[in-house]
Amino acid sequence: MFLLQASGNSFSVSNVLIFGTIGMFVMAITLVSVVVFHQRRVIKFNKQLQKMEEEKQQMLLKASINFQEEERQRIAADLHDDAGPLLATARLYLNENLIHQEPAVQLQSIFSAKQIIDDSIQLIRNISHSLMPPTLKNFGLESAMKDLFEKINGSGVINASARFHDNRERLKEEQELLVFRVLQELVTNIIKHSNAGFIHLTQNVQGNFSYFRIHHDGKGILQKEFERLNFDSGGLGLKNIESRIKVLKGSISFDIDSTQTYYKVTIEVPKEPSK
Amino acid sequence: MNGFDSIASGVECIFIILLCIYYLIIQLKGINNLFVYSTSNFWIIITFLIYLAGTFFLYIMAENMIQNENFQIQYTIINSAFNILKNILLSIAMLMKPTPTEENKQKNEDWDDFLSHKLNN
Numbered sequence: 001m002f003l004l005q006a007s008g009n010s011f012s013v014s015n016v017l018i019f020g021t022i023g024m025f026v027m028a029i030t031l032v033s034v035v036v037f038h039q040r041r042v043i044k045f046n047k048q049l050q051k052m053e054e055e056k057q058q059m060l061l062k063a064s065i066n067f068q069e070e071e072r073q074r075i076a077a078d079l080h081d082d083a084g085p086l087l088a089t090a091r092l093y094l095n096e097n098l099i100h101q102e103p104a105v106q107l108q109s110i111f112s113a114k115q116i117i118d119d120s121i122q123l124i125r126n127i128s129h130s131l132m133p134p135t136l137k138n139f140g141l142e143s144a145m146k147d148l149f150e151k152i153n154g155s156g157v158i159n160a161s162a163r164f165h166d167n168r169e170r171l172k173e174e175q176e177l178l179v180f181r182v183l184q185e186l187v188t189n190i191i192k193h194s195n196a197g198f199i200h201l202t203q204n205v206q207g208n209f210s211y212f213r214i215h216h217d218g219k220g221i222l223q224k225e226f227e228r229l230n231f232d233s234g235g236l237g238l239k240n241i242e243s244r245i246k247v248l249k250g251s252i253s254f255d256i257d258s259t260q261t262y263y264k265v266t267i268e269v270p271k272e273p274s275k
Numbered sequence: 276m277n278g279f280d281s282i283a284s285g286v287e288c289i290f291i292i293l294l295c296i297y298y299l300i301i302q303l304k305g306i307n308n309l310f311v312y313s314t315s316n317f318w319i320i321i322t323f324l325i326y327l328a329g330t331f332f333l334y335i336m337a338e339n340m341i342q343n344e345n346f347q348i349q350y351t352i353i354n355s356a357f358n359i360l361k362n363i364l365l366s367i368a369m370l371m372k373p374t375p376t377e378e379n380k381q382k383n384e385d386w387d388d389f390l391s392h393k394l395n396n
Contacts, residue, residue: 013340013343014345016336017332017353020331021353024328024329024331024332025325025329028321028325028328029325031296032321038303039303039310040310
């Protein structure tokens with residue numbers, strides 16, 4: 001300012017004034033524009049993220065509803081096709097009793113009806129066990145998994161084993177059921193798609209987390225493939241796994257060991273001990 | 276005009292411009308799903324920012340150059356232009372619809388319920 005005063009050149013002074021004013025004005029406008037455009041971009045990005053999250057949630061919800069429907073259909077089919085005819089036959093035998101009064105025939109038909117009712121009881125027990133394995137409720141996850149693996153080993157096609165390193169404290173009942181369902185689905189997938197010769201399950205505890213890891217020597221999937229399949233319209237089982245893991249507030253990762261031989265699936269579950 | 280204090284005006288301009296920039300930075304950092312230009316606060320702030328940025332050089336030169344006729348003409352033109360711009364921007368700010376807060380929304384809904392209850396009985 002003193003320089004301007006000293007020079008006394010009115011032309012240069014008015015130049016300074018005009019350019020200075022224009023410069024300040026442009027600076028202010030640029031600043032405002034930057035803020036507005038940046039905020040618009042951030043909001044757009046946030047909305048996109050929100051939309052993606054909503055789509056994912058909807059997909060998971062759809063998958064869980066579909067799964068429930070499939071399960072209901074299976075139970076309905078089991079009851080209708082197996083239990084229904086058995087009970088109807090038992091009813092026929094008992095009707096026979098009303099018609100034939102001879103004790104020998106009556107005894108024979110009562111015996112047959114008893115056998116059919118026994119079969120029905122066994123059938124209903126099987127349906128109930130497939131819905132909620134009693135071993136899981138009474139003896140915990142370790143026993144339930146060992147039970148499942150024993151059944152798998154019985155087929156002689158695949159060798160399944162489980163080792164729980166730190167299972168002194170059981171998880172909460174709901175958590176155990178969710179983990180069991182996830183492991184069951186993973187094992188089913190391995191048997192169905194991977195052509196594996198063995199499956200080995202290990203359990204560990206580190207800090208406040210329980211880790212379940214399944215090793216197998218078949219053709220598995222990696223994390224990227226899991227995420228891709230999860231976003232596809234198919235893959236109901238994988239979506240169920242994802243939604244159950246979400247309920248557990250845990251995480252799941254698919255990878256391969258350093259020798260590129262064994263595929264690994266690791267589930268991390270925050271520990272909530274049973275009361 | 277003769278008693279114009281350029282230093283005080285300059286300091287005031289810088290201070291208010293800095294406050295405006297601070298407000299804009301806060302808006303940039305904040306997580307808000309509301310567009311910044313849909314609030315009247317934003318228009319008031321940019322009014323101050325643009326007006327003071329535009330007249331900053333004018334004010335700091337005014338004390339020494341006020342006797343210069345050429346400067347007086349420029350002063351009138353620039354000051355009037357930015358005054359008009361300031362008034363336009365302030366009018367926009369005044370015309371902005373206030374965005375209801377959650378609390379006010381609830382109050383309005385309660386009031387609506389109360390009115391409909393009164394009308395029904």
